[in-house]
Amino acid sequence: xNTMMNALVKTEKAPGLTxxxxxxxxxxxxxVLIKIRKTAICGTDVxxxxxxDWSKRVIAPPIAVGHEYVGEVAAFGKNVTGLRLGQRVSxxxxxxxxxxRACRNGQIERCPNAKGVGVNRPGAxxxxxxxxxxxxxxxxxxxxxxxxSFFDAYxxxxxxxxxxxxxxxxxxxxxxxPIGIMAAAICRYAGARNVIITxxxxxxxxxxxxxGATAAVNVTxxxxxxxxxxxxxxxxxxxxxxxxxxxxxxxQMLKALRNGAHVAMLGLMNEEAIDWNDVILKCITLKGxxxxxxxxxxKMPAMIQGGLDLAPLIxxxxxxxxxxxxxxxxxxxxxGKVVLDWTE
Numbered sequence: 001x002n003t004m005m006n007a008l009v010k011t012e013k014a015p016g017l018t019x020x021x022x023x024x025x026x027x028x029x030x031x032v033l034i035k036i037r038k039t040a041i042c043g044t045d046v047x048x049x050x051x052x053d054w055s056k057r058v059i060a061p062p063i064a065v066g067h068e069y070v071g072e073v074a075a076f077g078k079n080v081t082g083l084r085l086g087q088r089v090s091x092x093x094x095x096x097x098x099x100x101r102a103c104r105n106g107q108i109e110r111c112p113n114a115k116g117v118g119v120n121r122p123g124a125x126x127x128x129x130x131x132x133x134x135x136x137x138x139x140x141x142x143x144x145x146x147x148x149s150f151f152d153a154y155x156x157x158x159x160x161x162x163x164x165x166x167x168x169x170x171x172x173x174x175x176x177x178p179i180g181i182m183a184a185a186i187c188r189y190a191g192a193r194n195v196i197i198t199x200x201x202x203x204x205x206x207x208x209x210x211x212g213a214t215a216a217v218n219v220t221x222x223x224x225x226x227x228x229x230x231x232x233x234x235x236x237x238x239x240x241x242x243x244x245x246x247x248x249x250x251x252q253m254l255k256a257l258r259n260g261a262h263v264a265m266l267g268l269m270n271e272e273a274i275d276w277n278d279v280i281l282k283c284i285t286l287k288g289x290x291x292x293x294x295x296x297x298x299k300m301p302a303m304i305q306g307g308l309d310l311a312p313l314i315x316x317x318x319x320x321x322x323x324x325x326x327x328x329x330x331x332x333x334x335x336g337k338v339v340l341d342w343t344e
Contacts (some may be wrong), residue, residue, distance in 0.1 A: 001074075006342075007064040007126035008323055015051045017125075019321065023065060025122065025130035029077040032136045033084070034089060034129045039320070040068040040150035041338045043177060044119065046330050058119060059084075066125030067093040067118035070139070072147035080133040088149045092135040093117040094291050109159070109291045123265030124190035125320070126341060137297045146317075147310050150178075150337050154300055154310065155265060156294035161265040161285050162299070164239045167191040170228075173265055174211075174239040174250050176204040177192060178337050183210050183241050188212035189308045192239075194231045198224060198249060203334045210312050219249075222257055236261065242268050247274065254278035264289050313337050 004021045011018045027033045048055045048065050059065075073087045083089075094114040096103050102110035112262050117131065139148050147154075157179045164171075171192045174181050176199035187195045194214045199205050205216035217227050228237070236258030242250050245267035253263070254275055259282045266289045279286065304310065315330045315336040322340075329335040 005127035009064050010061045024128050027077045031078045032075050032133050033075040034071040035074040036071040037069050038149040041339045043332050046312040049327050057071050063123045064126050064338050065118045066123040068150045069124035070145050070153040090139050091131050093152050120263045146339050151314050155296045157291045158262045158296045160266045160289045163184045164262045169238035170194040170233045171239045173197040173241045174249040176208045180243035181208045184208050184213040246271050251275050
């Protein structure tokens with residue numbers, strides 16, 4: 001094995017990434033070295049690429065980025081068991097402390113000390129990635145590699161949807177980014193009656209309809225209440241899934257919910273002007289979502305094997321050396337998931 005590898009690195013405090021050579025990581029006793037085959041570009045990666053305010057606060061260059069990937073086991077430390085060389089794997093991207101109250105209660109998604117792959121430690125936009133064996137997730141080879149490459153984001157959608165009972169319910173999703181679109185597909189798969197999604201982007205709203213949304217509403221020219229009534233939603237939505245990070249969209253959701261509705265919130269918001277009176281007077285339950293539960297990793301492949309089809313969400317494919325084209329597609333808004341191939 002070579003001692004150096006290709007990686008996409010945030011080399012300086014400025015927009016863009018650099019394809020450069022960095023050392024291949026070395027496994028510790030409890031770690032696994034993964035040879036990366038495919039990666040997917042996440043919205044977080046776009047924030048880092050664009051060097052926005054969040055990135056300026058969180059990212060410390062130089063660092064290899066990326067956290068959505070599929071690969072194979074290339075090596076592992078002496079304490080690692082249950083894995084074999086060449087085995088197909090992905091991995092949980094939050095490296096937790098295992099010592100805090102949340103971790104000891106089996107709620108690692110709540111660990112306040114979590115470090116993110118590709119954010120706080122070297123990432124997966126590289127030929128090799130090293131992570132703790134606990135975070136390595138074997139994935140059946142019957143599932144297409146490209147789909148596995150974005151299991152991290154698929155896990156966000158799965159965790160968010162399954163925090164609410166959507167069976168036989170009317171669901172409103174705000175935000176038709178890739179995770180919101182996957183959430184729509186999961187809701188339909190899980191038995192929701194109606195899944196209505198809102199956004200400003202016609203390209204992604206059309207993609208959401210292809211993925212199973214009952215209706216996709218561009219709020220700049222369509223009336224959400226009228227669309228809801230046309231689909232038999234007369235008392236308000238039972239479940240809200242907030243994926244947009246937009247206060248305006250969230251406040252519209254609050255007004256569209258029935259009394260006693262449940263809301264799971266994944267989108268991060270900068271403003272604070274929430275209409276709390278709607279929350280109080282409608283007795284709405286809000287649940288914040290961060291990352292994935294470990295059980296999510298078992299449900300994700302099972303749903304795909306049971307017929308959930310995420311393939312239409314992949315709209316662009318590039319070799320990793322063409323990464324600029326991939327980020328251009330993501331920044332345009334005219335894309336679903338963008339997959340980078342690291343095999344040569």
